[in-house]
Amino acid sequence: MDDTSQKIRLALVEDLEIVRMGIGKMLAEIPGCDYVFEASNGQDFLDQLATKPIDVVLLDLEMPVLNGIQTLEILKKQESKVKVIILTMHKDLDMAFELLARGADAYLLKESSTREMINAITTVFQDGKYSNNFMNEAVINSIATDRKVKSRMKHLELDERDLKIIRLICDGVKGQEIADAVFTSKKNLDLLRTIIMKKLNVKTANELIRVSIINGFYSPRSNEEIELEKESAILLKSKRKQNDLFDDLLNDSFFKN
8 A cells, every 4th residue: 555545544633732642643653544634623623624635533522612522513414424433531331322323433442552543443444334342332331221211211101202302401401492393382392391290200390300310311411412403403493394395385386287
């Protein structure tokens, strides 16, 4: 792989300079790879990506300006071909599964060996996905948690819409926004919320949050994650309106003909 154009083009996004320098030096020395650029945050990365195409990015999570989760979301919305390897110190199974579900191609801990990092880079580039023991454990843990949640939901006679309402309430989302998110009226939402609180045997929002966390119905999220979901809900609502309008136009055209 002497021809640079045939090499795996890499980028690193890491806000801590000393860490960025150390990992960057290692990446620059990998045979068969071309270390194209580094960035100190997600926005810096996206700005450089516009003029410096790459194949694989090693992406940190906690960064100023634009963090790793937000950067991953933007790449997926843009349908970018760049393979994303999350590189973090967070040994969190739930977080790992969440990021993999959002489209990350690998989740590596910063304590990983150089050999594993190289293996992950070449594997995601060639095959699309990489897996290690920690990632496998994250998937198994998520499946087990999901089964417990579904069992508890069945016992309390809650459905998926109830669960979505619970999570939005716990996030602090306003009533009308919740109603829009579950495609119902504010009046009907108030009725649904009353029924849900009776099923959970709670009387206040604080009790609802506590009981929801205990039952696995809710995991506290950052403001950035909540805002991203709101944006997605707005886009979905807009698309539904466009589809409805398109259907109306088709129907009108059909009957006129």
